Amino acid sequence: MRLTTATAWTGALLAAGAWALPEQGAAARGGDPAGVASRPNILFIMADDHAEQAISAYGSRLVATPAIDRIAREGMRFDNAFVTNSICAPSRAVLLTGKYSHRNGLRDNRDEFDGGQVTFPKLLRKAGYQTAIVGKWHLKTAPTGFDYWKILIDQGEYYRPVFLENGEEVEEPGYVTDLVTDAALEYLEKRDTSRPFALLYHHKAPHRNWMPNVKHLEPYAERDLPLPETFWDDYAGRPAAAAQDMRIADMYLSQDMKLHEEVYGEETGTGGLASFPAGESWKRSYARMTSEERAAWDAHYGRVNRRFAERRPAGRDLTEWKYQRYVKDYLRCVVSVDENVGRVLDYLDEKGLAEDTIVVYTSDQGFYLGEHGWYDKRFMYEESLSMPLVVRYPKSVPAGQVSDSLVLNLDFAPTLLDYAGVEVPADMQGRSLRGHLEGRRPADWRDAIYYRYYEFPHGWHDVRPHYGVRTARHKLIHFGGDMDVWELYDLEADPHELRSVYAAPEYASVRAQLHRRLESLRRELGDDAGS
Ligand SMILES: [Ca+2]
DSSP: OSSSSHHHHHHHHTTTTTOOOOOOTTTTTTTOOOOGGGGEEEEEESSOOOGGGOOGGGSSSOOOOOEEEEEEEEHHEEESSOOOOOOOHHHHHHHHHSSSSHHSOOOSSSSOOOOOSHHHHHHHHHOEEEEEEEEEESSSSSSSSEEEEEEETTOOSSBOOOEEEEEEEEESBBBBBHHHHHHHHHHHHSSOSSSSEEEEEETTTTOTTTTOOGGGGGGTTTOOOOOTTTOOOOOTTOOOHHHOOOOGOOOTTTHHHHHHHHHHHHHOOTTTTTOOOHHHHHHHHHSSSSSHHHHHHHHHHHHHHHHHHHOOOHHHHHHHHHHHHHHHHHHHHHHHHHHHHHHHHHHHHHHHOOGEEEEEEESSSOOOOOGBBSSSSSSSSSSHHBBOEEOTTTSSOOEEEESSSSSGGGGHHHHHHHHHTOOOOOOOOSSHHHHHHOOOOOOOOEEEEEEEEEESSSSTTTOOOOOEEESSEEEEEEEEEOOEEEEEEETTOOOOOOOOOOGGGGHHHHHHHHHHHHHHHHHTOOOOOOO
């Protein structure tokens, strides 16, 4: 059942009985024998493509994010948090199931999520929690395990987005990040206060094509941002890095740069998928704004268009111009996300809920903000392998902690179940972070993580399928598809991963150890070989 044809499947859902009333929790049945009411509330906040480089708690040089920083300051920041497959839908399937892509069946953005499988919201709901998701879903099939859902269809729109509210289509005027937050607050306001809640509050922003709220257009208007050190990477010795189509230099002049057709003339960007009708797509996005929004938009971008028409940047000059345009819009979207996270934190304070609520802020993966000359994600290199992760729970998590343990998005489901007092199914592949959060790091914590990316040759950006292992210091990657290439990085000597030392004689023993570790991880996790 696909979500893209909303009206068709709404009927099917009704027929299938998906509208049955939520199960009643113990507390609602009278009394509280299971102690449900004393369990923590869960507010799980996930942004889309929000890189650590754009969060001030992680030392960003680019933007201030006071609300997200507050969660970090009042709880724990994880500095080595990673995803198992750096792309939108697969990351969300890992979150729900606590299982790798090869086990939950969703390997790339083309796959559909099997909603019949066990997920942590289903288990929480069975245990008496009221469960809800608002905002980005992106798993094609209808949500299961939630009492309430109000989701965007596919990627969603920045302006006047269309939501599916428990199956019913609702188009709402305004800006998506504000509207998703309104939905979250409305849900909290209407909830049953006798039972704990688990709310997944998922932003679309700052996903491509980075359309800011018109009230946030002025920041960065008159100042330029610094280029990352690796911006002009030549990809020497890294054929998969050289072969991708995700360079800022190749971004669309229409959809990404928001130039008008009369200014750019002919689209010269490949944008990650040369056959994509970028100009038409941009016109449709622009047309979604109200006349007032459009007037504010044009007041700012009209100037950008005029300056572009006067200067006509080309070559490296054009690439640097694109970088400024891209990253500024990205950061403006982040400003709105942070402002809205602040609204929700304020709500928890006002209602006296902060003490009893676990608040998680994370993203479905990291992102390139010009490092290696790129935007997008997918690669097992640090910027996209990483995800920001900060967690606050005043009742049991001391403030001001930082962890450098290797943690994964696989660990979310076991952690939240653990805190809710629900048994973690044996076939979930992550581990609870509770010990870390409460200052008791388990002695047998993992010393290596396994990664695998699949989307090739279909889909966007031409990143070759690859898998690998990362330890605290080293990373071994195998690129397949139309290649057969191994890379090895020493993250201490080469933190930007510019020089593969796979063939270097002095790394022979490290290489052999990593190969063994990779094979043992694959056996342990039940992933077969193959590229
Ligand atoms: Ca994403």
